[in-house]
Amino acid sequence: MFYLSALLFGLAAGATNQGILSLFQQKFTGDGTYYGHTDTGMCQYNPPSLPPAALSPKIKYTVALNKPQFQDSFGCGMCFKVHGSGKGSGNSPITGDFFVFANNLCPECHAGSLDFAVSGDGRWNIEIQAVQCPVGNTKIEYKFQGTNPYYIKLQVRNARIPVTEAEMMQGGHYVSMKHTADGFWELSNGHQVDQTGGVPVKLTAANGDTVTDIIPNLNNNVVLHGKNQVQFKLDPSLPTA
Template identity: 60%
Template sequence: MTFLILFSVFGLLEGATHQGILNLYHQKYNGDGTYYGAGTGGTCSYPPPSMPPVASHLDKLVALNAPQFYGSLSCGMCFRVHGSGHGAGNDPITGTFTTYVKDLCPECHAGSLDLAENGDGRWKIQIQAIQCPVGNTKIEYKFQGSNHYYLKLQIRNARIPATQVEMYQPKSHRWSALRHTTDGFWVFGSDHVDKPVVTPFRVRLTAANGETVVDHIPKLANDAVIHGDGVQFSLDSSLPH
């Protein structure tokens, strides 16, 4: 009975998070724009020089507010931002521009962003998520601290964030879910996994809008960008881009 209750609560929380991500596309949010200094590092674990390719096609790098960060599921998302120029400080945020989420702003409220550049002040902004302009680039992968008995995998350069990641287990003929971490990776959260993990292996990625793609990861190499067969989530006509 306890297990069923916990499973049900987990499912409700997962559903709320999924809907929260989609709401970032369907709604516009008002908040504050601030500055926290230039830099490419951050909570989302995109250490230089390996920022995902799509980041170079956006105007600014940002830290997203804590309520809409969703435990780092928002890492790698893209936002359209409009600055009104109203606020206080020496460097007003004005006009419309695009941003890439690479960090968390712990003290920021919903609708707010912290710009990864030098500046001063707190300015009124409006934000809305957009599908990332990935062009013809594909989803990438990166391992951290992994071996054939423990996997910690990052999903990079996705048009829409993945909210579920699974790996196929050939011995047991089933898909096993990976658990999301607060620093933007996916790890095995259960001991019920075929070990050792043999490469290449298949991963199944489910986007926030429900689309599912299957890809192959050819090798296990830590701290290196890895390319699979070349899949990408489709452009969704119902979401801003």
């Protein structure tokens, strides 16, 4: 049973990686629409704790990503290059090239489409492609929700490339965590996580890059910075902001 579970987990992770990487490797056309100014969303990057990448001067807007490419919230925290032709209908045309940060889900949007978190009017032709987020010198961050030593719900924030596998130290070895629909990682198997000197985690990005870090404690609802101060390497094979 263990080997079957591991095989199924590996197949699911592989499909997720391919789905994420396809957003970097291709350009997609769709509609750009508006849903009004707000910094909150499905991904729960609630102010004042937006990740540094979202606050980069390179990022023009936060957006809601269409449901097919949101990929059950693996799209949370991704960055995209948008090209707007100005063609469409309404009073607020989307024009030019700029970068956006995905912090929400647009349930009714089709693949290639974004809903912009600003006031505007109309439906406009856009082209989108995922890019490595403009994290600069900032590091991966963490935030717990409803967590105790026997139940972990962890948000991994500000990753240059989306995290598609998260593991946490338990009983002296890393245990895989389950990704949740709201973009967190969950561990709930009835065993206590290791906390001596902090909570060790291993994170793997969609391109296979892996980092290990130590989260200092299990404090809930605050942004935490890892002791190892890690970030995924810039991947020369993927576009970047």
